[in-house]
Ligand code: GLV
Ligand code: MN
């Protein structure tokens with residue numbers, strides 16, 4: 001018999017140490033911002049690669065900037081159980097959204113490696129380069145590349161500073177003409193399993209450290225642009241104005257009201273707005289803003305999007321504003337595979353925790369990975385349900401509980417054919 005598995009608390013302490021180290025790699029000194037293909041994104045990738053190697057994995061950066069580690073099974077070249085999450089962040093982010101799943105997976109492999117434990121399959125850990133979609137107007141770029149669904153037309157899209165994705169990839173050290181090389185095939189992957197903070201209050205309300213995800217809710221993102229007429233703030237009478245910002249404000253409140261009156265979980269957010277020319281004494285002539293719409297079912301979300309678009313068109317028409325509205329991102333609701341859910345439930349119960357299932361309102365890389373593998377997720381409780389905010393927090397004991405469940409899942413994992421026999 002080899003060395004014993006990690007003692008209670010050890011995996012959690014290791015996770016917190018790595019989370020703090022990653023959180024120190026930020027574009028801004030006073031908060032955490034690590035955007036796709038920035039120099040800090042590259043520094044985080046290098047740190048993750050070194051941790052993967054220390055954990056006994058062969059590790060490399062793939063063609064879109066994903067960090068890929070592979071721990072061979074009993075013999076080399078076996079199909080893998082893929083674990084992963086993302087290492088980009090939103091602006092002024094919390095430390096745990098994305099990195100928790102990654103460092104937990106690395107910690108689990110490190111524990112297998114320390115014990116010299118090899119499994120009848122390989123374990124891979126993928127740190128997806130872009131899940132948040134903050135820099136360019138599309139999201140899940142890392143996992144789409146792995147799933148083989150990366151749309152090369154987005155290479156021409158530009159960030160707010162005018163830098164194209166093509167140029168940003170080159171600066172990062174990647175070849176924008178070879179993003180296809182990141183794609184994997186179904187036969188290589190036995191499953192994709194992601195551990196992630198819940199980002200909501202349900203587990204805390206039930207006093208549970210972990211939960212099993214049933215499905216990841218779909219989302220539609222739109223880019224809206226309203227064009228009116230810029231003019232002098234002191235001379236143009238109110239009734240003669242075509243103020244694009246006042247029009248956008250009406251649209252935003254309309255979206256909020258519409259979603260608030262829905263009784264079935266519809267949520268709508270305008271998270272970004274830009275007004276031009278942007279001066280105190282000039283009527284805004286041009287405004288761009290984003291819209292993010294989510295609902296528990298795809299049919300509900302699609303109906304809501306149609307209704308919201310009609311309402312925005314009416315506001316623009318009444319205010320004599322020119323409207324440009326484009327869908328920048330659309331993701332269907334993705335179910336987590338029942339055969340994987342039941343294995344996660346077994347692992348949760350074996351840790352002495354009630355196996356509780358809940359849906360995910362947030363988007364995750366599994367939404368793209370479903371095109372190349374069956375997908376499942378394990379949520380870890382976060383304090384106050386707070387996420388996409390610097391106060392995001394996971395208790396070290398909960399991080400430990402999540403890691404122990406994940407490690408148990410890995411060690412007892414049965415591929416689908418075996419599981420259903
Ligand atoms: C990702 O965090 C998303 O749900 O937008
Ligand atoms: Mn996330």
Ligand code: MN
Nearest residue numbers: 090097132388
């Ligand atoms: Mn996020």
